[in-house]
Amino acid sequence: MPKRRREETDPSAGQPKAEPAPPAEGGATFVDTPDQLTTSDGQESCLKISSWNVDGLRAWVKKNGLEWVGLESPDVLCLQEIKCTDPEKQVPAAMKEMVDYPHQYWSSSKSKEGYSGVAILCKAEPLNVTYGIGVEEHDGEGRLITVEMEKCFVVSVYVPNSGRGLVRLDYRQAWDGALRGYLEELQSRKPLVLCGDLNVAHDDIDLKNPKTNRKSAGFTPQERQGLDQLLGLGLVDTFRHLHPSLPHAYTFWTYMGNCRAKNVGWRLDYLLLSRSLLPRLCDSKIRTKIMGSDHCPVTLLLAL
């Protein structure tokens, strides 16, 4: 019997998931079922990976983001948009001193102050850590860190936003291509988990208002095709794989206009898994209710 990561037993474990039901108030959302702690063939989860676009690490810490980290207790925590130009000095002590996460890796934007930036925190020391995608022109904004584990790579990524008026769509497409090249090479060595804010809703089901957003950053044909091509590398959108037609499941809501209360959101945060690891997938969760940013965290459970 594989080692267990906690005491709890889930009565619904192994049962098929319930599909959507309208909530009592606010906009429609999906039902948050209990975590599935085993694979379809009964292997138990032992690797938990979470990802969260924190929209400013320091503000997020003040809003008790760390409390959730303690409760979720992932083995690997990927963060995006930390907005710390100098992580050494700017990351709050409470974060740096978390006893469960002695292995912390930070990357920040060299060009713009207080912009972008990603991190990976690990309970166990990884075999190796690398920063960026190895292409000078795409590695100045602190957008990617890779940690190498025994059985896989884990990547924390913050894909560039195409901007109001799509002013940065061209750059975005260049980035998407470069990221693809990087991941293709990486995956040729070992399977991988790509975690983070891909800044694109893949399909109509992945945002509240697909009709009116076909020309908006995050839902242009170009960006959607970029994700298509990423999946073409043999990466699986784990959440959508488990819930092929589950609507109202979003990970981002703009702060404007009370969108979160109305569940007017976008699914921008993904946990992509190399197809070879799909048999090891236990669950892929969207922690819809967790507050602290304009994004919510997502969590992957693997029997690895």
Add this chain to the structure above:
Amino acid sequence: MPKRRREETDPSAGQPKAEPAPPAEGGATFVDTPDQLTTSDGQESCLKISSWNVDGLRAWVKKNGLEWVGLESPDVLCLQEIKCTDPEKQVPAAMKEMVDYPHQYWSSSKSKEGYSGVAILCKAEPLNVTYGIGVEEHDGEGRLITVEMEKCFVVSVYVPNSGRGLVRLDYRQAWDGALRGYLEELQSRKPLVLCGDLNVAHDDIDLKNPKTNRKSAGFTPQERQGLDQLLGLGLVDTFRHLHPSLPHAYTFWTYMGNCRAKNVGWRLDYLLLSRSLLPRLCDSKIRTKIMGSDHCPVTLLLAL
């Protein structure tokens, strides 16, 4: 018997003022005695003028600054550092619609956004209103408004800060000179009351730490001499006139380091009165306890 401005009778009216006594907690401050509502020869106060550096009008309104205005109910209210680039649009409606103050005059910085700016609000319509000191190079930052009343001019002024490292001390001295010229001419026509943030502590008694601030903006010999020269025009520092050696009486406390709680402050806000009106002086008050800005308001009572 002169007309009365309110019902209240003050039991200590006509009595000599009590001088300082250390407070129970926090730093030493002066005892806030009741308002003196008559002149030394028994004429009753009928003109009340208040001045307040609000350090951002919109934030100050949110902090209920208007509530104090309603309670104090001055005939003329002078404000400084309103930080509204476009008063028409940016002054909160609650302010513009105050029924007691139908006559409102605003001036804002044309050069820097959200910087400086002064105002005068009147219960009664003034005979005339003018903006600035009539010198082009000193009238771009919204630093002075003059209203003409029957018996006097009332001026709301925000004197330029000399800045960290005294980077603007030269400009400050030019301003001080130009202000002097303006007031000299004004006073030749009618006595005046100069209200506002003169951005200088006149003497050692006017700030908590004179020793360590001799080279700080607001206490340089140059700035202090500027105020000397202003007084040389025949203007009386009304508060100091009434309390020649009263220490710990400040109108400004930096937000840094909890200075207000410790009464580590500066007396930067003044109510200067043409000497000819001195017989009409009833009282000059520092409303030390009134919150809403890093300055507190000051109030002048005249039998005019």
Add this chain to the structure above:
DNA sequence: CTTGATACG
């Protein structure tokens, strides 16, 4: 709407 950097005090 919210973060963070900047100017100014």
Add this chain to the structure above:
DNA sequence: CGTAGCAAG
């Protein structure tokens, strides 16, 4: 420390 502007999302 706090206000107000800005860029970015």
